[in-house]
Every structure is written in structure tokens, then in C-alpha cells.
Amino acid sequence: MLEHRALWREQDLRGHFAPPFGRCQVAIIGGGFTGASLARSLATRLGRDGAVAVFEPRAALGQGLAYDCHDDALRLNVASHRMKALPEAPDAFHQWLVQTGKLESDPEGVAADGAFYARRSDFGLFMAEQMQPLLQAGLVRHLREKVAHLTRSGQGWLITGDQGSTLYAEEVVIATTHLTARPPQALAGALEGHPRFLAETGQWNALDTCQPDDKVLIVGAGLTALDLVASLRSKGHKGEILMLSRSGRLPQTQSLGGLPPAGNFISPPPASARQLLQTVRAAVQDAADRGLPWQSVFDTLRQQGQALWQNLSDQEQQRFMRHLKRRYETHRYRMPPQIASLLAHDMREGTLKNIAGQICRVERTPQAIHLDIILKPHGMVERHSCQWVAVATGPDYARLIQSQDYLRDLADARLIRPDIHGLGLDVDENCRALRRNGLALGNLFVAGPLTRGRFGELTGAPEIAAQAERLALQMLERLQRGVEASFDI
Incomplete structure (x- = not known):
């Protein structure tokens, strides 16, 4: 491993390391909420310059796709006092909203029961502020790159970024989360390349040119689809919006008032x-x-x-x-009261419709998209003509490994495998990645929603933060047992 004991190189203005490579104890791939929470837990305990590095192409850590947004119409779907992002300070986010004046300056965030549903962008700012002192102190290194390749090197890992950085790490954590959606085959085949077919959320800014009376078909009826409805309306869109999904079920609404939990499902737990x-x-x-x-x-x-x-x-x-x-x-995954009120109004006015069905035929023209939809439950076919079609079906975890080159590298080397439910990567009870043969890799971990196949409920901020805390303590114990002794800086 002597060839890997290079010191951290001077960074250029973009935050990249000059060749040949840098070195760290822990490298985290993905700097959204999961990756930032883990980096924070590790760095505050290690207290060593450059011990933790995070690969994240966005400008700030802690935001990711969910919170790196500038649309005030997009809100958290839980009240701010329940957004327990910091395990040691459960009310930190709500207190930050009060101290910064964000709560007072956003009266639309207050629900009928007085609970406050913050803008998603504000939570992103809060997380970025939590990371900033660690970045300034050099306890966390932020490499603004995607990971292109990840390979075994000695007892550790050699990581190559898509902008040229190369880093050697003793331990690696895969903490990426959000993937693109998979459009229905009928749409993907007929509308590929159409300027008004938006197959992923990254294309939604094209709707800025949407005319107020344009009809929009949204494929999907979950929280992502409701975000798109809210965003369109906030920009002055008045036309008809049609939401299409297989089940037609919409997210339910959050209850008003501070209600206690009810029921007990683990004494004894159901077996089926x-x-x-x-x-x-x-x-x-x-x-x-x-x-x-x-x-x-x-x-x-x-x-x-x-x-x-x-x-x-x-x-x-x-x-x-x-x-x-x-x-x-x-x-x-319930909608905030603000979205519920918007949906109820638009459905009464007839400008928003939600249907269950399946697309069976698509015709494209430069100015319109015509779709035949088989409606449930009776099988009647209904034709709709829209100016825009947007896919909002949520991340396609089944294509996770094929979505990124470094994951394909690991899969080809038989070092990772998908979980049996298609929710992410297979891990053991300690978040260690499982190889093709079912054995765990000692220094490759997976964190966040990609581990739902093993752990189940793991999407909300409190659950992710708690997992990050547990994983950090586990990794620190490993480092203290031997890896730390070999780390030069």
C-alpha cells in the first residue's frame, strides 16, 4: 500500500485534486442528505484533516435532488418540527427557521393547525449550513464530480471522478439515491426526442415555456407528480392537467393537530x-x-x-x-396541507383530473401529442390530446446498476448485487455490500434508501439520519481497530 500513501494535493479552484491522487480514510459517493449526514457524523468524531471525502457534483452538500430546488411551491411533506435531521438536536431545523426569519417570512407555510411546512429549498440551505464549518475546517473534502470508476486497490479503493480526480480511500460508502424514472414503453417508443416529452425531472424546466392554457399529461400520481402540479400552478398555468397512473391512488393528506401514534405491530410482529x-x-x-x-x-x-x-x-x-x-x-408518504388544498380546488374547478389506466396508442405532432388510454376498471378507451407529457413516476431502482459506470464495474467484478426486490443494493445487517456469492465486503458500504431491501422503512430524514449515525459509529470502531494506525497525513 506504500504507493497509495500520497498526501492530499493542492486543490484547484473547482475543488479537484491535482494528480497523481489524494488519500482519505472514508470516501462517500453522493452528497445529498444521506451522504452529508454520514460525512458529518464521521468527520466530527474523527477530527482529522481530510479524513472524509465526498463526491458530489452539486455546489452544496446535504441537498441532493430533493432539496436542491429554487421553486417556492415545493414544500416538505412533514411539518418542520418533525423534520429530525440531526439526531443530537431533533428540533434544530425548526429552530433554524425561527432564527433565520424563514418561518416568519413564509406565511403560506403555516397550516390550519399552526404547524409549519417549510419550503424544500430552505431545508437544503439548512443542511448546507450544517456542512459548511466542516468544509472550512478541512474535516470534509468536497469533490464536485461524479464517480466514473471504483476499483479495488490493495486493501482499499481507487476512485476516479469524471473530471479527472483520483482518490485512494480505505473505506467507501455508496450513498447515491435518486435515479431517473422509466417512462411507459408506449411513450418511450413513440415520443423519444419530442421536445414536449419530458422523460425525467431534469427536463422539467422546459415547462417554463408552457403556455397558460396548454394541457399537460403527468404520468404518475405520487408526491413527485403533485410537486409538478404545484410548480405549474405557481408559474401561472391555468390549463387542464391530467394525472395518469395504474392504480389512480393519490397520496393521502397529513392530519391536522399533534396526534399521538396508535397501535403496536411488533409485540408480536406479523409473520405474513x-x-x-x-x-x-x-x-x-x-x-x-x-x-x-x-x-x-x-x-x-x-x-x-x-x-x-x-x-x-x-x-x-x-x-x-x-x-x-x-x-x-x-x-x-402524505401530501402537505398546502398541496391538498390546491388539488381540492382544481378538482372542483375541473382543471385537474386523476385517472387510472394504461396508454395503448400514441400519435405525435409538432404541437400536440394524442394518446388513447384504456381506463380502469371497465376497459373503455378514451382519447386525450395534450401539448405536454411529463413522466413523474419516481426513481427506477430496478435499473440502478446500469445507471452508473462505477456500479457496472463493481457488478462485473462480482462485488455487488441488487437486492431481490429491485429497491437498491443487497447489504448485510451492518450495511456492508454483499458480493455476488452473498459474502460481505468488509470496507464497501451502502447507506440510505438504497438499503431498503434489507431494512425496509428508510426514506424519511429521521430514519436516514439515524442509520447514518449507526453506520458512522460502526465505521469508527473499525478504523480505531487498525485502519487508523496506517493512515498518514
């Missing part, structure tokens, strides 16, 4: 998906008898979700994915 459904229904009825809404039950499900998921067998987990996943998601 059917038993879980029966237990939830009974808990909802019991909560209603006590004057509590179903949201109280799902708040308990969220808290106990990881234990519930891990108690189910692989077969029962797959049964849940087939039959209950969408029902769970519409109740778990």
Missing part, C-alpha cells in the same frame, strides 16, 4: 403480509373508536417499519411488494 394487513385494519378501527385518525396508526407503522419488514420472510416481503406496496405508500 396478510396478517400485517389484518393487524393494521384492526389498529385503524381501534384508533377510530378512541377518536384518533388513521394517520396515528401509520405514524406507528413508520416508527416500527424496519422491525416489521425484517421479521417477514423474503417470500412475504415479495407478497407485500406485489399487493400492498402502493396502498402503503399512499398512506405513508
Whole structure:
């Protein structure tokens, strides 16, 4: 390993390391909320200059795709006092909103019960501020690049960025999250290259040229689709919006008022998906008898979700994915009151429609897109003509490995494998990546939503922050046992 004991090189103005390469103890791939939370937990404990490096092409750490936005119409779907981003200070984000004046200057964020639903961009600013002292002190290095290649080198890893940086790391954590969506095949085949077919969120800025009366078809009916509706309306769009999904189910609305959780699902835990459904229904009825809404039950499900998921067998987990996943998601990932109010208004006015069905035929012209849709449940075919079609079906995790070159490198070398549910990468109970043969790699970890196949409930900020804290402590113990002794700076 002597050939890898190079010191950190001087950085150029873009934050890149000059050749031949730099060195760190831990390299984190992805600097969104997951990667930044882990970097923060590690760096504050290691306290060593340059020990943690983060590959993230965005200008700030802690934002990622979810919070790196400049559209004030996009809000968090949980109240600010429940956005527990820092495990050691659960109310830090809400206090930051008060101290910076963000809360007072955003009256539209206040719901009827007084709870505050902050702009997503404000949460991104909050996270960036948490990382800034660590960056200024040199405890975290930010390389504004995507990772192009990741290969084994001695006992560690050699990482190559797409802008030319090369870095040797003792340990690596894959913390990327958001992927592009997969358009329905009928759309992808017929509309490829059409300027008004927006197949991923990165293209949505094209809607800035959308005329106020243009009709827009949104493929998808989850929170991503609702974000697009809110964004369009905030920019003055008045025309018809049609949301299309296979189930037609929309996210439910957050409850008003500070309600306690209800129910208990782990004493004993259900052993099957059917038993879980029966237990939830009974808990909802019991909560209603006590004057509590179903949201109280799902708040308990969220808290106990990881234990519930891990108690189910692989077969029962797959049964849940087939039959209950969408029902769970519409109740778990709820819309903020502001979006609920907007949807209710537009549906009353007839300018927003939500349908369940499947596209069976597409015709394209320069100014319009014509679609035949088989409607559920009766199979009638309805024709719609739209000026724009946007895909908002959420990340396509099934194509995760094929989406990035470095993941393909690892898969080709049999060093990683997808989880059996197509939710991300397969890991063990300690977040170590599992090789093709099922054995764990000692110094390659995966963090955040990409580990949902193993752990279950792992999408919200509190759950991700808690996992990052646990993983950081685990990695610190490893480093203190031996890796740290070999680290020169």
C-alpha cells in the first residue's frame, strides 16, 4: 500500500485534486442528505484533516435532488418540527427557521393547525449550513464530480471522478439515491426526442415555456407528480392537467393537530403480509373508536417499519411488494396541507383530473401529442390530446446498476448485487455490500434508501439520519481497530 500513501494535493479552484491522487480514510459517493449526514457524523468524531471525502457534483452538500430546488411551491411533506435531521438536536431545523426569519417570512407555510411546512429549498440551505464549518475546517473534502470508476486497490479503493480526480480511500460508502424514472414503453417508443416529452425531472424546466392554457399529461400520481402540479400552478398555468397512473391512488393528506401514534405491530410482529394487513385494519378501527385518525396508526407503522419488514420472510416481503406496496405508500408518504388544498380546488374547478389506466396508442405532432388510454376498471378507451407529457413516476431502482459506470464495474467484478426486490443494493445487517456469492465486503458500504431491501422503512430524514449515525459509529470502531494506525497525513 506504500504507493497509495500520497498526501492530499493542492486543490484547484473547482475543488479537484491535482494528480497523481489524494488519500482519505472514508470516501462517500453522493452528497445529498444521506451522504452529508454520514460525512458529518464521521468527520466530527474523527477530527482529522481530510479524513472524509465526498463526491458530489452539486455546489452544496446535504441537498441532493430533493432539496436542491429554487421553486417556492415545493414544500416538505412533514411539518418542520418533525423534520429530525440531526439526531443530537431533533428540533434544530425548526429552530433554524425561527432564527433565520424563514418561518416568519413564509406565511403560506403555516397550516390550519399552526404547524409549519417549510419550503424544500430552505431545508437544503439548512443542511448546507450544517456542512459548511466542516468544509472550512478541512474535516470534509468536497469533490464536485461524479464517480466514473471504483476499483479495488490493495486493501482499499481507487476512485476516479469524471473530471479527472483520483482518490485512494480505505473505506467507501455508496450513498447515491435518486435515479431517473422509466417512462411507459408506449411513450418511450413513440415520443423519444419530442421536445414536449419530458422523460425525467431534469427536463422539467422546459415547462417554463408552457403556455397558460396548454394541457399537460403527468404520468404518475405520487408526491413527485403533485410537486409538478404545484410548480405549474405557481408559474401561472391555468390549463387542464391530467394525472395518469395504474392504480389512480393519490397520496393521502397529513392530519391536522399533534396526534399521538396508535397501535403496536411488533409485540408480536406479523409473520405474513396478510396478517400485517389484518393487524393494521384492526389498529385503524381501534384508533377510530378512541377518536384518533388513521394517520396515528401509520405514524406507528413508520416508527416500527424496519422491525416489521425484517421479521417477514423474503417470500412475504415479495407478497407485500406485489399487493400492498402502493396502498402503503399512499398512506405513508402524505401530501402537505398546502398541496391538498390546491388539488381540492382544481378538482372542483375541473382543471385537474386523476385517472387510472394504461396508454395503448400514441400519435405525435409538432404541437400536440394524442394518446388513447384504456381506463380502469371497465376497459373503455378514451382519447386525450395534450401539448405536454411529463413522466413523474419516481426513481427506477430496478435499473440502478446500469445507471452508473462505477456500479457496472463493481457488478462485473462480482462485488455487488441488487437486492431481490429491485429497491437498491443487497447489504448485510451492518450495511456492508454483499458480493455476488452473498459474502460481505468488509470496507464497501451502502447507506440510505438504497438499503431498503434489507431494512425496509428508510426514506424519511429521521430514519436516514439515524442509520447514518449507526453506520458512522460502526465505521469508527473499525478504523480505531487498525485502519487508523496506517493512515498518514
